[in-house]
Amino acid sequence: MDELELAFGILPLGIIVLSVAGTCVCQNVYLMPMISLVISLVLTFTVFNPSFLGWVVVYTLISAAISYITLSVVRKRKASKK
Template sequence: MDELDIAFFILPLGIMLLSIVGTCICKNPYLMPMLSLVISLVLTFTIFNQSFLGWAVVYSLVSLALSYITLIVVRKRKESGN
């Protein structure tokens, strides 16, 4: 497994999964995007190079969008009684 597999397959899937699960547990849409940004920044300067910095921002924005979508879905399900 090389760095590209981690950067473009494993890391995005992990961030998506953690964003959904973390938002369901914590009910805070900002916690998981901040955590994903921190993880991505650490990986940028340890495993990858500075060109990965743009992807770190993109992954954080995807995490933010998924967190809001998850929060909306959880609230809708709670309102409908399911």
């Protein structure tokens, strides 16, 4: 596996899956974007080069958006069951 497959294939899919799962479990919008930021920053300086920092910001924003959408859906489902 090369770095390109990791950067634009596995990492975004992993962030999406972890954002949905983490938000469902923790019920917190800010936790998963912070975790994805830390993971992406660690990968930037260990696997990739500093030019990957732009993608770190993009992946963190995607994680924040997905976390917000997931929490909204979870809360609406709970409200409709009452």
